[in-house]
Amino acid sequence: MHAGLKITAFAAALAATFGTAYGVGQGMGPVVDDEPPARHDTHASGGDAAQSPPAARGSGHAGHSGQESAPAGGLQISEGGYTLDLRTPRLEAGRTADLRFTVRGDDGRPVTAFRREHDKELHLIVASRDLNTYRHLHPTRAADGTWSIPVSLPRAGGYRVFADFTPDKKGAENLTLGADLAVSGSYAPRDLPAPNATATTDGYQVKLGGALRPGAARELKLTVSRGGRPVTDLQPYLGAYGHLVALRSGDLAYLHVHPNGEPGTTPAGPDISFTATAPSSGSYRLFLDFKHEGKVHTAAFTVRTGEAAAAPAQEAPHDSSAEHGH
Structure with missing residues (x-):
């Protein structure tokens, strides 16, 4: 594969090669890229996958006691009557642009009431499929339920976006929903970094x-x-x-x-x-x-x-x- 392979508007199709699961405002959080890390001052978190077995659902959140609610999440775009609607499915590498999304309920309307957990209503994670780039973000929610945050991703390729939240509704549980994000530009594949302690x-x-x-x-x-x-x-x-x-x-x-x-x-x-x-x-x-x-x-x-x-x-x-x- 040529290191300079150009990803176009059809990058979403290329992103599927990164993995089989499908997968998104004020402030930005921790970031991990292949360049020397810069200092930060904020806590930043494929299409629909088949339904995961019960043991794999949820956010995998653990309380401060260390007791986990579920082993893993983020493999589904819809769960528990809620759907992650990623309004920005594509970005351009190296350029800052707003990432926008909503969380919709089973009535199709954007959710506007969330419980605050760890000081935030929603935690957003953006990671490249090769796990060399990572962002932990906290977007801003508008009155109509649209979340947004400016983001810049350094490299082209497939990314996964995770929204970690709990609806402010009686009996609601914490969820992590995932959606795929394609980033266009000159793409060069990278291996998973070697194990390190x-x-x-x-x-x-x-x-x-x-x-x-x-x-x-x-x-x-x-x-x-x-x-x-x-x-x-x-x-x-x-x-x-x-x-x-x-x-x-x-x-x-x-x-x-x-x-x-x-x-x-x-x-x-x-x-x-x-x-x-x-x-x-x-x-x-x-x-x-x-x-x-x-x-x-x-x-x-x-x-x-x-x-x-x-x-x-x-x-x-x-x-x-x-x-x-x-």
Whole structure:
């Protein structure tokens, strides 16, 4: 394949080659790209897939106690009577443009009432199919239910957009819906970054300990340091000392967990502990968002289920040039 392969308006068809599952405002959040990460100050999260089995539905959210509600989500564009309507199915690489979408109820109307969870009504994740680029965003909702946020994606190819939210309705549960996004431009395929247990971002070093196992809850411990010294004054970010998103290589199944404990009951670093369960065997890309000295940073790791991440490996390049949504 030519490195300069040009993606046109038919890029949506090309995006299907990245995976079999189908898959979207004020502020922008953590970003991961293959360029040196920039500092950020905000927490930024294919067409319809077949219905997932019950064990794979939902957002995979975990409360601060570490108890998960579901192993993975984001594989469906519609679930539980709600549909993600991505109004911006294509963008151009390297150009900033508004990403717009609505969440529609079973009556077809845009939803305008959401519960605030971790200080936001909705968390938006945008990731490339090769998992080299990642954005965690917080869009703005207009009165008519349209969400929007300016976004710039560095490389052409297929992307997956995840909307993580809970409708403000009695009995409603947290959902993560996914939709595909095509980014046009000169496309060059990239491999999944090699497994790594140490990541460097914005001058911070983050070490990953523990193993991710399919069907079994396991502790993942991330340790933050800077200049060889442990960071012991992490700041609460969206109600926690850290947020962890895991995406499965291949179909980008989504797993979003939160730390064990919460500010006021657990130390402010250097360790951030999570309890996570992998929905299946395979390779996963983990993205940790944490806040220190008023800035939000993102560290990225590649792990394989069943393999401990105790020994440092060469850091995989990533785009963590931060767009965080407030």
